[in-house]
Amino acid sequence: MRDGNGTSRLDRIEAILEKHTEQIGLLLQHGQRTNDFLGRMAEAQVRMAEAQVIMSEDLAKMAEAQVKMADAQVRMAEDLVKMAEDLVKLVRAQNRLEIAQAETTEKLNALIAIVDDWIRRNGGWPPERKM
Numbered sequence: 001m002r003d004g005n006g007t008s009r010l011d012r013i014e015a016i017l018e019k020h021t022e023q024i025g026l027l028l029q030h031g032q033r034t035n036d037f038l039g040r041m042a043e044a045q046v047r048m049a050e051a052q053v054i055m056s057e058d059l060a061k062m063a064e065a066q067v068k069m070a071d072a073q074v075r076m077a078e079d080l081v082k083m084a085e086d087l088v089k090l091v092r093a094q095n096r097l098e099i100a101q102a103e104t105t106e107k108l109n110a111l112i113a114i115v116d117d118w119i120r121r122n123g124g125w126p127p128e129r130k131m
Helices: 009-122
Strands: none
Touching: none
């Protein structure tokens, strides 16, 4: 049976089958591209998981380093406190030394004055020995 265009039923079925075959070919190509894309995505996910493992390891190392640094900062703060205490002791000792030096200077000046006075009264130094 022919339609209004003069094509037989068999020709119409054949045309439909060709269109379906083309569409199936396009679907297969699309499916292959989708499979390729999914394969690349799976590879990217594997690389990303590997990177996450490495990053987690690096973060753990960094956390350990931060703990060590915090411990070192605590020790440094303790050392600074001890240094400050030692500095206070040093300043106090220096103050005592200055007072002692001033007292020694005062006593030495008094002794010099006594010896000077004695020399002036007795006519010079060294005293002559009389035998």
